[in-house]
Amino acid sequence: MAHTFRALIAKRVLFFGGKGGVGKTTCASAMALAASQAGKRVLLVSTDPAHSTSDMFERPIGPEPVPLLPNLHGLEIDGAFESRRYVANVKEHIKGIFGHQILKEANKQIDLAASMPGAEEMALFDRIGALIRGEDDRFDLVLFDTAPTGHTLRLIRMPELMEAWIRALSRSRRAMLGIEQDDATDPVMLSLGERLEHLREFRARLLSPRSCAFVLVMVAERLPIEETARAIEQLEDAGVTIGGLVVNRVLPETSPDPFLRARHEQEVIYLDEIERRFTSHLKVRVPQLASDVHGVKTLEHLAGLLIKEKVLS
Amino acid sequence: MNIRAEARRLRHATRVSRYDHPVSLGKNIRDFFHGAAYGAYERELRLQAAELNDLFLLLCYMEIVGLPNPATLYLLDVYPYLLEQFHQWHRRMGMDRSPLGTLPCC
Numbered sequence: 094m095a096h097t098f099r100a101l102i103a104k105r106v107l108f109f110g111g112k113g114g115v116g117k118t119t120c121a122s123a124m125a126l127a128a129s130q131a132g133k134r135v136l137l138v139s140t141d142p143a144h145s146t147s148d149m150f151e152r153p154i155g156p157e158p159v160p161l162l163p164n165l166h167g168l169e170i171d172g173a174f175e176s177r178r179y180v181a182n183v184k185e186h187i188k189g190i191f192g193h194q195i196l197k198e199a200n201k202q203i204d205l206a207a208s209m210p211g212a213e214e215m216a217l218f219d220r221i222g223a224l225i226r227g228e229d230d231r232f233d234l235v236l237f238d239t240a241p242t243g244h245t246l247r248l249i250r251m252p253e254l255m256e257a258w259i260r261a262l263s264r265s266r267r268a269m270l271g272i273e274q275d276d277a278t279d280p281v282m283l284s285l286g287e288r289l290e291h292l293r294e295f296r297a298r299l300l301s302p303r304s305c306a307f308v309l310v311m312v313a314e315r316l317p318i319e320e321t322a323r324a325i326e327q328l329e330d331a332g333v334t335i336g337g338l339v340v341n342r343v344l345p346e347t348s349p350d351p352f353l354r355a356r357h358e359q360e361v362i363y364l365d366e367i368e369r370r371f372t373s374h375l376k377v378r379v380p381q382l383a384s385d386v387h388g389v390k391t392l393e394h395l396a397g398l399l400i401k402e403k404v405l406s
Numbered sequence: 407m408n409i410r411a412e413a414r415r416l417r418h419a420t421r422v423s424r425y426d427h428p429v430s431l432g433k434n435i436r437d438f439f440h441g442a443a444y445g446a447y448e449r450e451l452r453l454q455a456a457e458l459n460d461l462f463l464l465l466c467y468m469e470i471v472g473l474p475n476p477a478t479l480y481l482l483d484v485y486p487y488l489l490e491q492f493h494q495w496h497r498r499m500g501m502d503r504s505p506l507g508t509l510p511c512c
Contacts, residue, residue, distance in 0.1 A: 179482075187486050190486070191486045195489055196486070199485050199489060206478050206481070206482055211474070211476075215476075215478065255477060258476050261465070262462070262465055268458050269459050281487050281488070
């Protein structure tokens with residue numbers, strides 16, 4: 094287990110997740126910046142359909158990697174775009190293999206299937222899988238700024254599910270081929286086999302404690318604490334390594350303002366609860382800053398706070 | 407070239423299967439016994455293969471019968487290969503034309 098947040102930079106894949114509004118994008122961006130300044134080539138990927146990394150870096154980011162800063166690229170995954178690209182790839186792939194008549198019918202079939210509900214999510218999943226497998230070798234670290242917890246947990250469960258599904262399919266196909274013909278040359282079998290191989294690689298990387306970790310961001314309040322506890326349970330159940338917890342927006346201890354003091358008194362109770370409930374996990378507290386975080390300057394400041402050597406654990 | 411040679415050449419060119427070749431009595435007898443011994447067995451195998459084939463088709467085209475298929479997108483590039491099997495299926499089921507509007511075949 095990593096003993097500091099700085100050590101997390103050495104991973105290949107990092108996820109930042111948590112309840113909506115706790116500062117996932119902010120922390121993920123700060124971490125990406127810290128890693129890029131430490132000499133890693135970083136790709137910051139936003140999987141939340143409501144992207145906000147472009148607002149954070151104050152420049153447009155699209156569905157393809159865009160250079161943001163030295164060593165740092167940004168990418169905002171778009172389901173519709175991925176699904177279109179996937180379909181275009183498939184059509185291109187089969188173009189040279191089949192005759193005109195079959196192509197016409199197959200293309201109709203493919204367009205129909207691609208418009209099914211779930212196709213976009215599936216294409217998105219495929220892209221994330223490719224990124225996690227390290228398909229793009231321009232990057233040392235792929236850092237995901239995820240959508241709120243529920244969506245992400247499903248995404249993490251998906252390779253397992255898909256693998257089982259494809260395996261059942263290829264078993265059925267093999268049983269049939271065993272009778273009729275050789276399965277080493279069957280194009281359907283080859284295609285299924287390749288998918289299976291990719292899914293296996295995806296899952297292996299996702300579950301490897303050496304290469305992948307999940308960072309949960311929360312604030313010291315009732316609901317985020319409960320959601321974090323649930324997320325940790327489910328992630329560990331799925332076999333994903335928890336890299337650490339970020340307790341965001343911790344209020345200053347002394348304040349002349351009675352309102353802030355009252356908030357802080359309540360917060361202390363929750364902070365104690367966090368210490369008690371998440372004893373085995375690495376935790377870092379990020380103080381509430383005087384201004385909100387956007388743009389490179391404030392991000393750098395936050396990055397310093399995130400990966401400072403002294404952590405509470 | 408005489409007519410007899412031409413006829414022989416034509417006959418040779420229009421042969422469609424190995425059964426069109428003149429075969430020796432020995433081969434005929436061998437084929438007969440092979441059929442008698444294995445015919446039923448091979449038929450059983452063919453039926454079994456057809457059934458497995460149908461199962462596979464069902465798994466690939468689940469949406470058509472209203473079941474969600476998590477792997478739809480991953481099957482896109484095998485669809486063209488399956489069209490031929492789909493054709494065999496609807497013929498086997500005694501339908502000259504594709505019964506599914508969403509899956510045009512013939």
